[in-house]
Amino acid sequence: MSEKIAVLGAGSWGSILANLLDENGNEVSLWSYKPQQVKELNEKHTNTHYIKDFTYSETLIAYSDLKQALTGATTVLFVVPTKAVRSVAKDTKAVLEELQTKPQLIHASKGIEQGTYKRVSEILAEEIPADLRKSITVLSGPSHAEDVAKRDITLVTAASADLDAAKHVQRLFMNRYFRVYTNSDVIGVEIAAALKNIIALGTGALNGLGYGDNAKAALMTRGLAEISRLGASFGANPQTFTGLAGVGDIIVTGTSKNSRNYRAGDELGKGQTLEEVVDTMGMVIEGVATTKAAYELSKQRGVEMPITAAIYQVLYEGKDIRKAISDLMMREGRSEF
Numbered sequence: 001m002s003e004k005i006a007v008l009g010a011g012s013w014g015s016i017l018a019n020l021l022d023e024n025g026n027e028v029s030l031w032s033y034k035p036q037q038v039k040e041l042n043e044k045h046t047n048t049h050y051i052k053d054f055t056y057s058e059t060l061i062a063y064s065d066l067k068q069a070l071t072g073a074t075t076v077l078f079v080v081p082t083k084a085v086r087s088v089a090k091d092t093k094a095v096l097e098e099l100q101t102k103p104q105l106i107h108a109s110k111g112i113e114q115g116t117y118k119r120v121s122e123i124l125a126e127e128i129p130a131d132l133r134k135s136i137t138v139l140s141g142p143s144h145a146e147d148v149a150k151r152d153i154t155l156v157t158a159a160s161a162d163l164d165a166a167k168h169v170q171r172l173f174m175n176r177y178f179r180v181y182t183n184s185d186v187i188g189v190e191i192a193a194a195l196k197n198i199i200a201l202g203t204g205a206l207n208g209l210g211y212g213d214n215a216k217a218a219l220m221t222r223g224l225a226e227i228s229r230l231g232a233s234f235g236a237n238p239q240t241f242t243g244l245a246g247v248g249d250i251i252v253t254g255t256s257k258n259s260r261n262y263r264a265g266d267e268l269g270k271g272q273t274l275e276e277v278v279d280t281m282g283m284v285i286e287g288v289a290t291t292k293a294a295y296e297l298s299k300q301r302g303v304e305m306p307i308t309a310a311i312y313q314v315l316y317e318g319k320d321i322r323k324a325i326s327d328l329m330m331r332e333g334r335s336e337f
Helices: 012-023 035-043 066-070 082-099 120-127 145-149 163-173 186-209 215-234 236-240 244-255 260-269 274-281 287-302 308-318 319-330
Strands: 004-008 027-031 061-063 075-078 105-106 138-142 156-160 178-183
Touching: 004 012, 004 244, 012 027, 012 061, 012 075, 012 138, 012 145, 012 163, 027 066, 035 061, 061 075, 066 082, 066 145, 082 120, 082 145, 082 287, 105 120, 105 163, 105 244, 120 138, 120 186, 138 186, 138 244, 145 178, 156 186, 156 244, 163 178, 178 236, 186 236, 186 244, 186 260, 186 287, 186 319, 215 236, 215 244, 215 287, 244 260, 260 274, 260 287, 274 308, 287 308
Parallel strands: 004 027, 004 075, 027 061, 075 105, 105 138, 156 178
Antiparallel strands: 138 156
16 A cells, blocks of 8 residues: 655654655655755765665655645654654645645654643644644654664554554554554653653763663663653553553663663763753754653642652753762652552
């Protein structure tokens, strides 16, 4: 079942997902706001700033014009940084009104909007009204672009309130190395996807400080517990956090140098300032903004999130990392569950 699919966002994840969809026999257009990146993708079939030593399909066409990318698309996949989702969605709405089309929407972005605390699917629903789109589906799970580029075995979940939409996304993406499960818990999947980046900052910092596997396992386990608490306060299914979008994504993001959040935490642990890390990374570190949003949400909803609070204090209040760890360890003893 071949489709015309527009992928919005040509970073590492967006471009690799576009290539996978092309491999699966679809007609794929890849949009970027950077003309030089579009030129490189179309002429050299590379995207060296994001994925080194990878050659993209010659049938994958990139565009810097959003209308060209969206024309004829029956499915639109958003893979832009969370802070850009609303503006790109507004532009998409204008084009869809002009084209008079009603595509299915998918997103593979992981974060929470600053100030509004909206999840990505909520932003899309606000900016692109129901008469211009079909269902919204979230694609998430333990999936580094670098590994998918090597065709390493990868499992993710497609979450939607519309099971038929989730199954449609499942069919689009499934192949011999990329397996997709379906899920109806959009809230849980999006909260897990966003907040695991906070934990990856923490495990990276532990690594930079010289701590071992015990410490990282402890942080990931207790971090997952507080993510689950926040998710439950919104009505998420607790089982979601034991699945691919929860524990699966925390493992891959909290242990791998392919994770920019882990790498950023590692540099913080080695003594760099947040400003220095952001300047040298050259890509969006979603966990930094998400930490602020999650911390503020936890206060607003009365949910205890000590690890998130400690990382917030390090990032935004200048607290010494070792002091933050000591304060966490010396909290009053309590039952695990």
